[in-house]
Amino acid sequence: MSFQVTVQPSGHQFVCETGETVLSAAIRNGIGLPYGCKNGACGSCKGKLLTGNLTHGEHQEKALPSADEALGFALFCCARPDSDIVIEAREVAGVGDIPIKKLPVRVAGLEKVADDVIVLSLQLPGSDRLQYKAGQYVEFLLRDGKRRSYSMANAPHLDQPLSLHIRHMPGGLFTDQVFSTMKERDILRIEGPLGTFFLREDSDKPMLLLASGTGFAPIKAIIEQAIHSETERPMTLYWGGRRPADLYMHALCEEWARTLPHFRYVPVVSNAAADDAWSGREGFVHAAVIEDFPDLSGYQVYACGAPLMVAAAQRDFVARCHLPEEEFYADSFTSEADLQG
Incomplete structure (x- = not known):
């Protein structure tokens, strides 16, 4: 029926x-x-x-x-x-125009960029390309019927393998495999693109980009897409982690800040140890935004990372910083523990 x-x-x-x-x-x-x-x-x-x-x-x-x-x-x-x-429901224009496909992919690279983060590169078959919007994700189709979701960390215009940032969750069904037995040339299956978190290119508002941990992955893709589009919209990136090592592509963000005229980068660390010798901003990353931007009424916000961070940012930016509710775009990462309830 x-x-x-x-x-x-x-x-x-x-x-x-x-x-x-x-x-x-x-x-x-x-x-x-x-x-x-x-x-x-x-x-x-x-x-x-x-x-x-x-x-x-x-x-x-x-x-x-x-x-x-x-x-x-x-x-x-x-x-x-x-x-x-x-x-x-508020509909998202353009998402239904991109076909969702199931594809085999070959592991093209496994680069450990932090103790608990691997950049996984995936090669599509032959000359096939995955059409997607910067910020979207794919799902891995596992043998037992379960799925695991990861955002593309590179913009769609780049002629390179798909890049995903995988954080190790000890005991995790998929991440244990990535960090132990997975090797180059292994074949996996994915479905995508999925999700409605992506760069809205029909706006000229300045962008505030907010990430925690590997929530940086889709934010990176969005920034790369904005650069490719030669946008003149101001972009401010706040990236938060517990320790400086969690900001595993800190040098890339610093390079963007040096070379892009409309880009600013603010790293924030919440639990720096004495031997980290951290001299930058400390505390919660969304709180740092509130300190710097008491008025977000003219901004567009893209937030990705831990669900608690995303929820707090949405609540406080709207209530305290006057951000229009419809200008908050988010992807709230869920861990394998979340999926198991």
Whole structure:
């Protein structure tokens, strides 16, 4: 049995098949609902159910608190209609125009850039290229049917293997493999591009880019795309880590700051040790932004990293710094622990 889904305020309609989530059906029909993790952990796909009934599958309480669900909010990545429904969601233009493909890829390189971070390079088959927007991600299709998501860390115009930044999560199903048995020329399978976190090139607002840890990966791709587009929009990058070593491409960011006239870089460390000899900014990275930018009303913000950081930045930038809510774009990274609930 299938049900019709109507999206407001656009009026777009699509059919959701039996057992299919609202988000899966939207993606299949080329409707650009916002989303991130696709597994009920990040909350990026949250919208409102206006009429009809649906049932939620497993999801994190932080992504959809019970109080929000009681007010009619829904997570479309894990919500299945029980009737025709009308939902309210802000659509993302252009996402449905790019085909989502499943592809075999060959491991082209494994570069350890920190004790717990590897840059994984993937070669696509033959002359095939993956069309994507800077900031999007791919999913690895694992043998047991599970999936793991990682953002592309290079811009789509670059004629080079896909680059992903993999942080080791001890005991992690995929990352243990990357850091132990994976080797060059291994064959993996991916699906993508996915996600609605990408550079909005139709704006002339200055950009504030916020990253924690390997959340730098899609931010790097966005910066590279902006450079390629020869944008004159001012860009300020805040990159946070617990220790200086977590800023594993610090030299690249410093080079951008030296060579790009509209680019500024602010590294922030929260738990520097005495032997780190750190003389830069300290504390939480989103707090450093608030100190420097009490008025974000004319800005566009791109944030990626730990869910707590992303949630705090969105809340505080809107409430305290006057950032328009619709100008906060985010990808909230979920760990393997998040996926296991």
